[in-house]
Amino acid sequence: MEIYILLGFVLILSIYLGLELISKVPSTLHTPLMSGANAISGIALVGALTLTQDTFLQTVIAFLAITFASINVFGGYLVTNRMLSMFKKK
Amino acid sequence: MENFDITLLQNIAYIFAAILFITGIKMLGKEVTAQKGNVISAIGMFIAIIVTAINIVNPFVVLGGILLGAFIGSVIAVKVKMTSIPEMVALFNGFGGLATFFIAWSEMSNTNDNLFQYLLVILTIYIGGVTFSGSLIAFGKLSERLKIGKGHLLTNLFISIFYISLVSILVMLVLPMIGSLPLNFEIIFYVYLALVMLGGVGFVLPIGGGDMPVVISLLNSLSGIAAAFAGLILVNNVLIVAGSLVGASGLILTIIMAKAMNRTIGNILFVGYAASAASSSSEQGEVKPINAEDAFLILENASSVLIVPGYGMAVAQAQHVVRELGELLEENGTDVKYGIHPVAGRMPGHMNVLLAEANVSYDLLAEPDDVNPMMDTVDVAIVIGANDVVNPSATEEPGSPIYGMPILEVANARTVFVLKRSMSSGFAGVQNPLFFKENTRMLFGDAKESISGLVSEFKD
Numbered sequence: 001m002e003i004y005i006l007l008g009f010v011l012i013l014s015i016y017l018g019l020e021l022i023s024k025v026p027s028t029l030h031t032p033l034m035s036g037a038n039a040i041s042g043i044a045l046v047g048a049l050t051l052t053q054d055t056f057l058q059t060v061i062a063f064l065a066i067t068f069a070s071i072n073v074f075g076g077y078l079v080t081n082r083m084l085s086m087f088k089k090k
Numbered sequence: 091m092e093n094f095d096i097t098l099l100q101n102i103a104y105i106f107a108a109i110l111f112i113t114g115i116k117m118l119g120k121e122v123t124a125q126k127g128n129v130i131s132a133i134g135m136f137i138a139i140i141v142t143a144i145n146i147v148n149p150f151v152v153l154g155g156i157l158l159g160a161f162i163g164s165v166i167a168v169k170v171k172m173t174s175i176p177e178m179v180a181l182f183n184g185f186g187g188l189a190t191f192f193i194a195w196s197e198m199s200n201t202n203d204n205l206f207q208y209l210l211v212i213l214t215i216y217i218g219g220v221t222f223s224g225s226l227i228a229f230g231k232l233s234e235r236l237k238i239g240k241g242h243l244l245t246n247l248f249i250s251i252f253y254i255s256l257v258s259i260l261v262m263l264v265l266p267m268i269g270s271l272p273l274n275f276e277i278i279f280y281v282y283l284a285l286v287m288l289g290g291v292g293f294v295l296p297i298g299g300g301d302m303p304v305v306i307s308l309l310n311s312l313s314g315i316a317a318a319f320a321g322l323i324l325v326n327n328v329l330i331v332a333g334s335l336v337g338a339s340g341l342i343l344t345i346i347m348a349k350a351m352n353r354t355i356g357n358i359l360f361v362g363y364a365a366s367a368a369s370s371s372s373e374q375g376e377v378k379p380i381n382a383e384d385a386f387l388i389l390e391n392a393s394s395v396l397i398v399p400g401y402g403m404a405v406a407q408a409q410h411v412v413r414e415l416g417e418l419l420e421e422n423g424t425d426v427k428y429g430i431h432p433v434a435g436r437m438p439g440h441m442n443v444l445l446a447e448a449n450v451s452y453d454l455l456a457e458p459d460d461v462n463p464m465m466d467t468v469d470v471a472i473v474i475g476a477n478d479v480v481n482p483s484a485t486e487e488p489g490s491p492i493y494g495m496p497i498l499e500v501a502n503a504r505t506v507f508v509l510k511r512s513m514s515s516g517f518a519g520v521q522n523p524l525f526f527k528e529n530t531r532m533l534f535g536d537a538k539e540s541i542s543g544l545v546s547e548f549k550d
Contacts, residue, residue, distance in 0.1 A: 001206070003325060004206060004322070007321070007322050007325065007327070007330060008322075010327055010330050010331065011318055011321075011322070011330050011334055014318070014330060014331045014333075014334030014335060014338075015334040015337060015338050016338075017112065017334075017335070017338075018115070018334055018335040018336075018337065018338025018339055019338045019341070019342060021112070021115055021116050021119065021335070021338075021339075022115065022119060022338060022339040022342050023342060024119070025118075025119040025342075026119075026120075026121065027346075027430060027432050027438070027439055027442065027457055028121060028439065028442045028446075028452050028455055029118065029119065029120075029121065029124055029439065029442075030343060030346075030432070030437075030438035030439030030442070031175065031179075031437060031438060031439035031440065031442065031443045032118065032124055032128070032439070032443075033115075033118050033119065033339060033343070033439075034179060034306070034307065034310050034339075034340070034343055034437070034438055034439075035175070035179050035182075036114070036115070036118045036127070036128050036131065037115065037118075037310060037314065037335070037336045037339045037340060038179055038182055038183050038186065038310055038313065038336070039128075039131070039132070039135070039182075040111055040114075040115070040131055040135070040314075040332050040335060040336050041183070041186040041310075041313040041314045041316075041317050041332070041333060041336040042135070042182075042186050042189075043135065043138065043317055043328065043329050043332035043333060044186055044189040044190045044193060044316075044317045044320055044329070044333075045139060045156075045189065046138050046139060046142045046326065046328060046329060047189075047190070047193045047317075047320045047321065047324050047326060047329050048155075048189055048192070048193055049139070049142045049143055049146060049152060050142060050324060050326070051193060051196045051197075052196070052199075052200075053148050053151060058196055058199075059148065059151055061192045061195055061196045062148075062151060062155075062192075062196060063151045063154065063155045064155075064188075064189075064192050065155075065188075065189045065192035065193055065196070066151070066152060066155030066156060066159065066189075067155040067156075067158050067159040067162075068159065068185040068186070068188045068189045068192070069159065069185070069186065069189035070155060070156045070157075070158070070159020070160050070163060071159040071160075071162050071163035071166075071182065071185045072159075072163065072182050072183075072185045072186040072189065073135060073139075073159070073160075073163065074159065074160040074163035074164050074167070075162070075163030075164065075166050075167040075178075075182050076163070076167075076182050076186075077128065077131075077132045077135070078163070078164055078167035078168065079166075079167040079170065079175070079178065079179075079182075080128045081125065081128055081129070081132075082167065082168070083172075083175070083443055083446070084124050084125040084128055085125060086172075086443075086446040086447050086449075087121060087124065087125075087446045087452055088446070088449070088451060088452070089121070089451050089452055089453050
C-alpha cells in the first residue's frame, strides 16, 4: 500500500505542474499543444512493452497495445512537427 | 544482481525522460520555441522506449507491433491534409486510449488479492475504453462520415447504454465483496468491457459539431489521465508524470473552450443548445447582397480590414486565397488583421493552423479581446464562413441561447461583408441579426470562389 502513497504523490504533483505550465498559452498554439500533448500520451507504449505475455490472449493484447500506442506516438510527434514548421512570423 | 541494474538504469532514464517531457511541454507554449519543444519531448519518449525495450519479453511481438504502429502512424501523419487535422488528432488520441484499455485488461490477471489494484484496473479500463470509442465517434463526426446526432433513435439508445455503463463501474467495484457470483466472473468482465466501449459511443454521439473543440480537448485530457492510471497499475513513474501533464493540458484547453462559449462543461456535454432556440427576433428586415465588383471598390478604399474566418473557410479550403487577398490589400496600403475566435472551427486553434498553412504570419492574428476595443476604426470586416462567433445576439439579446458568449463584435465596424453559402443558421441554430444590419453586405456563394473573385478584381 505504501507504494501507492508514493505514486499518488507523484500523480498530484505532476498534475499541478501541468496546470501551472500550460495555464497561459496563446490561442495560436492551441492545436499544436493539443497534438503534442496527445503524442506524449502515447507514453502508454512504455507500459505496453512491460506487459506479461504468458498466454496467447495476453500476447495478442500486448501486441495490440504496442501497435496502437506506437501509432499514437509516431503519428502524434510527426504531425505536430509538420504543423509547427508552418507557424512562421514574417 | 544484473536484473537489479537494469531496473535502476531504467528508473534513472525515466527521470531524464520526465524532465524532457516537462521542458518540451513548457516550450510548446511559446511560438518561438514550440517546434524545439516538440522535438525535446520526442527525445524524452525515445529514451523511455529504448530503456524499456532492453529487457523485453518477446522481441517478435514487440518489434512487430512497434514497426507496424510506426508505419501506420507516419503514413497518416505525412499524408493528412491540414484541413483534416481535427479528426486525425481525435483518431490518434483514441488509439492512445485503446492502448491503456488493453494494458488494464492484461493486468486484470495480476490483481488477485490486491483490491486497490483491482479498482485501478476497473477505472483505467473505463477511462481508456471511453476515450477510444468516444474519439472514434468524434472522428466520424469531424470527417462528416457520421451524420447521426442529437434526437436520433440510435443516439438515445446509446445514451442509455452510456448511463448503464456508468452504473456498471459501481457494480464492478462492489463485485469482489460478494461471496458467490451468479455468473462466471470472466463473463461479467467481458460484458463490462463491451459496455465500456458502447458507453463511449453514447457519450459523444449526442454532442453537436460546433461543440467539438470542447469534446476533443476533453478526450485529449482523458487519454492522459488513462495513461497516468496505467502508470499506477504498473508502478511506473514515467507513465504517471507524462500522463498527468497531458491530463492537465487537456483540462486547461477544455476550460478555455467552454469559457469562450460562455457555457459550463456539463452543459456542453449533457444538455447542448436548447432546441427551442426559435429565437423570436421577427424585426429582422432584409439582407443586402453585394457582388464582387462593388465589394472590391469598397475594399480598395479601405485603410483597415479585419478578416474573420470560421468553419466555412475550412470547408471551402479557402485559406490560400484568403492569404492572397490579404497580401493584395497590404500592397494597396491597407492595414490587414485577422480576428480569430477561440472556438471558430472544429478544434482549439483550428483557424490558426489553416492560416499558418497558407503562410500567414502569426503576429497578424488577433484574439477578440485585442480587436473588439478598436472595432470602430475598422473600415471593412470580412466574415468568412463564421456565424455564431460574430452573432450580436450574444451581446444584445438577453433571451438568446448564446447570450453572454464572448464574440468578435464585427457589427461595430464601418462595413461588414459576410461571405456565406446560404441563409442557414450556425451550429447553435440561432438566427444571426448581423446579416440584417444597416452596414452589412452579404456576398453569397462558396467562400473560395467569392474570395477568388475579389482577388481577380484586384489583379485587373
